[in-house]
Amino acid sequence: MSTPALGAAAVPPSAAPASPAPDDGAAPDESPVLRATGLTRHFPVRGRRAAVVHAVDGVDLEIHRGEVVALVGESGSGKSTVARLLAQLMPRTAGGLELHGRDATVRGRRAFRAYCRRVQMIFQDPFGSLNPVHTVRYTLSRSVRIHQGRLRGAELDAAIRRVLERVHLSPTDRYIDKFPHELSGGQRQRVAIARALAADPEVLLADEPISMLDVSIRLGILNLLQDLRDRLDIAILYITHDIASARYFADRTAVMYAGRVVESGDSESVTQDPKHPYTQLLIGSAPDPDDLAARARGARGEAPSLVDPPAGCRFNPRCPVAADVCRTETPALIEVAEGRRVACWGYSDRPDRPRVGDEGGTR
């Protein structure tokens, strides 16, 4: 079953661009590298024939060249599933995916390989994603040869050193013949990024790239990704629990809750002037930066079941200002300021709307 793309429904007809409006508040006139519309993924529940986990429901997302889009939300909100759907590591239940405006749905291994060349993924755990029995040289040579042709000898060596330099692992002699266990966590993540860069991608999907790293080296990895965005004009999707890092690192931020995008816009205003009660709670709960468990929990209260998600707004059981309409009807993402979209009845013109802001919010 698919849910309509919320962003598309949110734009008034007069202002509607040719394609559906993105949930992430992008300017409609710039053409995105990657665009997802109505992205939906339901997982079957073992032992319950008709039941499904509504992991991702009707998400629209655009990523442009040379920008970082953060996808923020607490554990289980569907962020990794979005990344995997964008990487086409799993099929979609519904929704479309376009690369430079063309349907990017892959059918078959060749098409998948060609797609991977352009859209690369970086995972959370650099130790798990690098084969422990292979040296950096071996890992990168495979990637370089897959994506840059059958290079050998000095040419291959030079190509490997080039990608190592791009991730600031230089002098390259110090790293090229090391095994993963001989490197620090940050260096391993740099090797994983180098492996992705060997494909010369247009899009990097970075799924919690710093969450398993020591706090002291996280900034270095974020700075590196920012540098790649600026120097190589790459589009980066940055997935994180941590809305504070989204403010620092991302141009735009989309906030996910229970499989849906509830708020989006430029990172500065989403984090400084959050509109959705969930984003307000997420920022208000501002956990201790070293308390990863608290960061993962995010705002107070428990996340809802995604097998039987709450009717109406999925946040309503935790929302301090929920009204009757919130418990029965799903709010569309509506534009509340330039480039700012919020899926909350509090911003509609309904007379029975909840009063967002009465609980310390912004309205």
Ligand SMILES: Nc1ncnc2c1ncn2[C@@H]1O[C@H](COP(=O)(O)OP(=O)(O)OP(=O)(O)O)[C@@H](O)[C@H]1O
């Ligand atoms: N293969 C799967 N089969 C069944 N359910 C799944 C599967 N993968 C994910 N889910 C469920 O989908 C929901 C979203 O998971 P997802 O990993 O995308 O969330 P997330 O926001 O990335 O969380 P985290 O930050 O903890 O990784 C969760 O309820 C999860 O249990």
